Amino acid sequence: MTKTAAIIGGGVIGGGWAARFLLNGWNINIFDPDPDAKRKIDAVLTNARYALPMLYDVALPAEGKLTFCDTISDAVTTADWVQESVPERLPLKRKVFQTIQEHCPPGAIIGSSTSGFKPSQLQGCASRPEQIMVTHPFNPVYLLPLIELVPTAKNPPELVAQASEILTSLGMHPLHVRAEIDAHIADRFLEAVWREALWLIKDDIATTEEIDNAIRYGFGLRWAQMGLFETYRIAGGEAGMRHFIEQFGPCLDWPWTKLMDVPDLTDELIDKIASQSDAQSGMHTIRELERQRDENLVGILRALKARDAGAGALLKNHETTLAPAPATGCTTRPLITQNRTVPIDWTDYNGHMNESRYGQVFSDAADNIMVRIGADQAYINAGSSFFTVEIDIKFLMECHAGQSFRVHSRITEAAGKKVRIFHEMLSTDGEVLASGDQLLLHVSLQTRRTSPMPADMVAKASALMGDN
C-alpha cells in the first residue's frame, strides 16, 4: 500500500524532503502556513523532477499524490512519517510537535530536520518522546544522500531501525549518530570551516571566490569520494595512519589557525585513530586505495568537464592548448581524426571499453571532419549543420582503460545533402579495433529538414575522398 509522509514546514528543506518521498512513490501531505509555500515547493519539485530521475539507469516508481493541507491535523492524521522542517526555534518546534502528536498515529516516525538541536531537547516534555528523533538532511535534499539520524535512549531500537530502513528505501544514507551532541557531526565541520573563512575574509587574506576556488580545485574533489581519514591514510603511505599523524601532528602546535583549543595527541588517541582507520580501510593496500582515489577523481573531473564547471572548466581550457584545431582540407594521409586514450568513464566495471563508446569515437572523429569541410561552430551558428542518420559499427577488438588509439577517417560519398564517412579505429600497433560507416545529412536548423550542401563544402568534402 502506498505510504504517506507529512511535510510540516515547506521551504527548501521541506520541499526537498517532499521531493524525495514523492519521487520514490510516497503520498505527500504538506502543511506550511506561508501563503507562498506552494510556489516555493513547486520550484523545488521542478528541480527535483529534473535532476533525481537522471541519477538512475531505471525508471523511478510512479509519483505519489501531493496534497497541500490547511492544518497540521489534516496533514498528519494518516501519516507513516512526519518530517518537521520549521525554523530553528526550540519553543516553536516543541509547539509543533505537540500539535503533531495530538493527531498523528502513535506508531508514525516524527523526524526533525534540525541542524542544531539535540533530540533530547526536541523530545522535551512531549507526550510521546519515543516517536521523535533527529533526521537531519543536507541541501539539496533530493540529491545528497546523507541523513544524520540521531535518536535518544527514549526511542525504541525497532523504531530507529524502521526509520533507517525507510530512509535507505528513499536512496538516502542514515548515518546513525550514537551520541547526541550540538550540531551532530557534519555541521561541526561546516561551522569550523565557516569560522576560519570569516577570519580569512576579515583579515583580507582571501575573497569569497578565492576561498571557493581553494576548496573546489583541491580538497573538495578529494572529499567528494573519500573523506578526511581515508585520504590521509593514503598520504601516510605504506606506513599508514600512524605515520601520517606523526608527520602532521606537530603542526597542531603551530599558529596556523585562531581555533586553538586542540586535544593532546596522546598515544591513546593515536592508537584509537589508527585502529579505527584499520577497521575502515585496512582491507585495501595503499596502492589499491590510490587507484580507487585516482579513478574516482578522473570520473569526477571528467563529469565536471562535460558541465564546463569547477575544475572541469580548467581542464577544458587546458585541453584547447594541447590540440590545434583541425585545419580545413586534409594535410596528412591517412587523415587522423582522433588521437587519445580510453578514459575510465568509457569502461565497464571489468575495465573494457563499453561497446557504445565506439560510437562516441566515430562521432568525435566526424566532428573533426566537419570542421575540415567548413561545417564548424560558426557555420552551425549561421543555421545549418549535419545530423548523423545512420551508423554501422563493426567491433573487431576489445579496448581497455588507459589504452591509446587513433582514428583514420575518409569521406566515401559527398553529394547533394549526403556525406558518408568511413572510420577505422587503430591501436598504437596499427591493429584495427573497430570500423564505422557513417551517413550524415546536411540540415537546416530552422526547418529541421534536409537541405543541399553549398558547393564549396562539396568541394572540400570531395578533396577528402582519396584513398588513405
Add this chain to the structure above:
Amino acid sequence: MTKTAAIIGGGVIGGGWAARFLLNGWNINIFDPDPDAKRKIDAVLTNARYALPMLYDVALPAEGKLTFCDTISDAVTTADWVQESVPERLPLKRKVFQTIQEHCPPGAIIGSSTSGFKPSQLQGCASRPEQIMVTHPFNPVYLLPLIELVPTAKNPPELVAQASEILTSLGMHPLHVRAEIDAHIADRFLEAVWREALWLIKDDIATTEEIDNAIRYGFGLRWAQMGLFETYRIAGGEAGMRHFIEQFGPCLDWPWTKLMDVPDLTDELIDKIASQSDAQSGMHTIRELERQRDENLVGILRALKARDAGAGALLKNHETTLAPAPATGCTTRPLITQNRTVPIDWTDYNGHMNESRYGQVFSDAADNIMVRIGADQAYINAGSSFFTVEIDIKFLMECHAGQSFRVHSRITEAAGKKVRIFHEMLSTDGEVLASGDQLLLHVSLQTRRTSPMPADMVAKASALMGDN
C-alpha cells in the same frame, strides 16, 4: 625548445610534480638522496601515466626525458623551474635553497611545496630571494589542479606572472595568495577540520569511518563543484548571501564547537562578504545556480556510480531495489527492455543526447535480453558470453536531458552462434526515436573464439522471436 624542471626531493609530492611536468612534455631532473627514491617516484609515475591522460579527449604531448641526478648541482644547472619538496624543516629548506642558488640559472623560478612556511621565511637570507616563492600543491599532484602561489614583495611581478603562466600550461590553477600567512589558505581549513575531527574521535562521538561518510555523502559532494560561499549563496535563496548570514550567523554564538574564537559579525564584515559574493556569483540568478549545482551533482554522482564508490555505491544499491531483475522468457508483448530517463551526462553541451548514447541504450537493452535467454552473470562467470560484432543504428528524432523513454526489443535470428536483435527506442508518446539492428556472437571466454549456443538457450531466444 623543451624546458627542464628540477625536482629536489622526491616522494609523493615531488613525484607528483615530476609527473605533471613530464607528462606535459618537460624534461625532468630529479635529485633525492633517499636510495629508495627511484622506486618511490616510479610508483607515482605509474599512477600518473595511467590517470592523467584519461582526463583529456586529446593526446598529451610526448613525454620529456627523465633523469635521476646524483647532486643538486647536476639537477638544477639547466633548469627553468626548480621545485623543492624536502621535509618541512626550515633550516633544511634554507640550506637546500642555498645550494640550488649556487648552481641554478638566476632567471629560473624556485618553487617550494611547503604547506606551512611563509615565503618570506623561505627567502630568509638567500642570495637571490627574488627567485623563491611558495607553490604549494595538493595530493595527488598529477590530478588536482590547485596550486597556492604565494610570493612576497621581493619577487618581481613579471616572475610571478611567469610562474602563473607555467603552472597554467601544466593544467594547474595558480591561486595567487596576496597576503602571506601561516599555512596559506586551504590548509587552514584542513587544519580546522582535522582539529574538530580529533575532538569527535576523542569524545567517542564518531569513528573515522563515520566522519568520512559524513563528509563524502554530504558537503564533500557540494565542495567538489562549488565552494563554501557559492553553496551558501544558493541556500540564502533569492535574498542571497546577506540573508544566509543573518540566518546562520546567530549559530556562531552557540557552543557547536570547541573552536570558539570567532570574529564579530559586524555590518562591515557582512557587507564585505555580501559584496564579494555578488562579484563572484551575481551574474547568475539563484535558479541558474541551482541548476548548475544540480547538474554538476548528477554528473559527479553518476561518475561515482560507475566506479561503485562513495555516494555512487549507495545509488547503485538503491537502484537494485527499484527494478526487478528481468525474468527468463518473455512475459509482455512488446518486450520492454529499457524504461528510464536521459541523464545529463549523455547530453552534449546543447542539452541533446549525444549520438553515441543511442548505442548505449541498445547495448543496455541487449543486456536485458541476455538475462532473459540465460546468458546472465552466472553464465558469464562459467566461461561463455556474447560479444556484439555489429550494430546498425538509425537516428530518427532528437532526445534531450531528462526525457523519459523505453525500448522494445525482439530477437530476429537465433541459431548456431548468432543472435540478432531489433530494438526500437520510443518516447512516452510512442514515437520511434531510433532503431538498432544488432548482431551478437556467442563466444567462449577462455578461447575468445565463437562457439555454438547450448540448445536450451536457442529455445529461450527463439521464444522471443514473435512479433511485438
